[in-house]
Amino acid sequence: MGVVVSKTVQSMVMIVVAALVLQMSFTDVHLRYVKADLQPYLVASGILLLLVGVVTLGYEMWQSLFVAEAKPSASDAACCGHSENGSGPRSAWLLVLPIAALVLIAPPTLGSYAASKSGTATSVAKQQNPRSIYPALPEGDVVPLSMLDYAARATFERGASLAGREVKLVGFISPREGGGVYLTRMMMMCCAADSRPIKVGMSGDVGKLKSDQWVEVRGQYVNKFDTDPANGEEIPYIKVSSLKRVEQPENPYDI
Amino acid sequence: MARQLDTHSCSTEEHDEPAATLAGPVRHVPRAREPLDDEESNTSGLASVLVFFIVLGSIVAFRKPLSGYLDSPDVQLWGTIFVSLVVQAIPFLALGVVVSAAIAVFVPPHFFHKVLPKRQALAVPVAGLAGVALPGCECGSVPIAGGLVRRGVAPGVAFTFLLAAPALNPVVLAATAVAFSGTPEMVVARAVASALAAMAMGWLWLGWGRPEWIKMPARANVDGAPKWLAFFATMRHDFISAGGFLVVGAVAAAFLKVVVPAQWLNVLADNPLLAVLAMAVLAVILSLCSEADAFVAASLSQFSLSSRLVFLVVGPMIDLKLFAMQVGTFGRSFAFRFGPATFVVAMAVSAAVGWVLL
Known part of the structure; x- marks a missing residue:
């Protein structure tokens, strides 16, 4: 426990990262960090990541709320037979770092x-x-x-x-x-x-x-x-x- | 019990057959992480959501109280470099994750066996050429190479793609041509040296690489799930694992940018051998996007053209953020062998090509 990252948190991290990317590219904050030309690509990737985060999060919540009694699939049973909310890459926690840096330091344009x-x-x-x-x-x-x-x-x-x-x-x-x-x-x-x-x-x-x-x-x-x-x-x-x-x-x- | 998007691989089965990575299509690849405590996964899932909200909440809550401590120029410079490395990588990472998920979900398992030459030694140059088609930089090529290995492409072949794609694609070569428009031979030298070094690494792996060095984290078990769902689950997995490790590389690169003074370069510029080594080390430290490095190389005017070629060849193949991403995608025992070997091979090949062509 503790270091384990549930699927839910992975989706949430993606949603927060995507939201920050989108917010940055619509408020011109991205101009502090990257070239202006990158804006359409930032918007596109922000939308994609948001979509992936929302869809996976929504699907898993729906499953655990309404399909909780469903039988585990054959592959789950054959494999390890454990339940939902299994862990994924722990590196999800690392993505909190840029979020923290962005909010806490609010790094400025490079200067003198x-x-x-x-x-x-x-x-x-x-x-x-x-x-x-x-x-x-x-x-x-x-x-x-x-x-x-x-x-x-x-x-x-x-x-x-x-x-x-x-x-x-x-x-x-x-x-x-x-x-x-x-x-x-x-x-x-x-x-x-x-x-x-x-x-x-x-x-x-x-x-x-x-x-x-x-x-x-x-x-x-x-x-x-x-x-x-x-x-x-x-x-x-x-x-x-x-x-x-x-x-x-x-x-x-x-x- | 609910159906989940992702399943743990069966560790018992897999540790018995580590060679599965080399043979045919693989569904599960040995994992680096120790098995989780299954009984607790339900509570820990809830707990980690709670921890996540506490962390987010404290970030917002401490914004004001901490601001006085975080406004030193060094912290701010670190923050700008760190955030910009991550932000810049996100579109390329997203592209890489889409391609890698598409490989996992929509490409038939035997596809690569049919299209790639049967002899792996011949498949290596084909993979190098395929790298030309990926219009991006190195952040995207790591998850794609991971997807190729999972789909049964021989690792040596996938690694050639991994190393060749960031330097050989038209966008990067065009950027190099613009930055070095006065010395167009630089573009040729970069393409030749990058292709040679990437193929050399592929052949080296075919000769000496061991499949058990590669330990990829378990990924979405896509069998049975609807394809769109598997596609999304795979993208999430790859984004989180590659992105998380990218962050580690960016933290380190930004830190070194702040603490290492620029003047150290001047001392090394005059000695040709030290200059080559200095440029290779600088490429690793700076962790630049391969679309931007030609411009930085153009500004390193105190260095010879051949040593700047080394900078342009080493950087897209191995740097701090790439190394971290390789640890996340292929495991530690792989990255600690492959990274240094790539560094030496890329430096030697580019120095030799520079000596002949420039």
Whole structure:
């Protein structure tokens, strides 16, 4: 007893997990943990798991309430002759852990702490575009760019396609080793476990900014670079012309 | 007594014939767990429902009082990584569980004997090729391989599928092509090395593997029950057992992500041999989805292409969450032999392929 998991609990665990997955994907909480593209698959698997949990639970309750006198089937008798509510995989209890983590910790979007623990990942762009040929920026007074796009243009072509243009970046503040701050955004492929930061330094007067504050920065390329102590990659700078505090965007991860 | 969806296997019968896993279609497979106390199962069933509600209730009740203790950055980072690993795996796990239940319920017992080559050594490459058709990552392939073994596919053949499917499917290769669009030979090298390593493991198992190492937990006895019911019961069983162990792997992977500093990698990048070992270990620790690992490999710019190939080949074949899921699906004595062997073979094969191709 105790460690034994009845079938009923297995179905209940499935129902709770499915409900949390569905709730998460309809309230956009899933955007903290996984890529937005995954939403339809989360919904589909949530519905499936809910269905499996409800059907198996309903069938077994119906059986034990109304068919309690039925003779055990031949295979039951031949086998071990025991009754309903047999145990199944005890690992059902383990699935309580993510439920607990989700409710008790309510883990947030990865922020400055995670960013400061790993090195900037601008080289992702270099791998995709080894000759570093970038298209010209679109027309307009201010060009919104992803952090990766800005960092790649700044680092690998020394700002050639950025020259004289005003760009707009959105990110959060993370601490710089040895004082100061970086404008940062986490980039995610599949889930938060594979996310890596893109860091950009800010030159000019940006005032006092707290870690994890989201900001929108306008500015121009400046020929200045740091070396990220975590992995030795270059961190480019932007010369800030204006900065304003903003709310965390709906999708907090960069591309 | 009511009819139940799931029955315990008859332990006496099965322990006499452990070789049943290799021969023909198997209904029962030896169990890892000790027999349960049958007399108590009724009360314990009720008790565990009660425990479950108490646990859920306390989680909700302690939410406020505990929040002050759980807001340290390390705990929060652990939580985000842990929850995201689990959430991301759920759709793929659901897909794997559906396929595995369909194999158990709708595929005729002799089907795989008819379609697979009679000689198991030839069935291994066929299984490797079949892996190309599963559009998912590794979380789904574990329950499917379990379903194949239960349906009488020779374990060595099923394991080739298990190892090949996560790395060889078109979705993963396309993601690799995008992440390494500057070096397309990486895609070829990944496909070749993954296929070779998966087949090598299959043949190794055919030569030296012992059926008694595999101890699969008893699963739904689907004989007699209506098919739809058996289908649902099998899905529940597979989801709970694979999912529960996935959680263990995710807990460990998230913990290591928090405590191991990123800088340790820099020290190893310059020595080619250490770099290969470091990338293999990193792949095991990070437990990434095979659809995302190419992107992380692309960002590990301080490492050579061949050592990053090792990262891409080892990760989908063995990592913390896969190892935990294999313990849950095939038993401990299997996983503790198969896991390390996979690690060594995948590392050696990918290092050799990288040396030739990259």
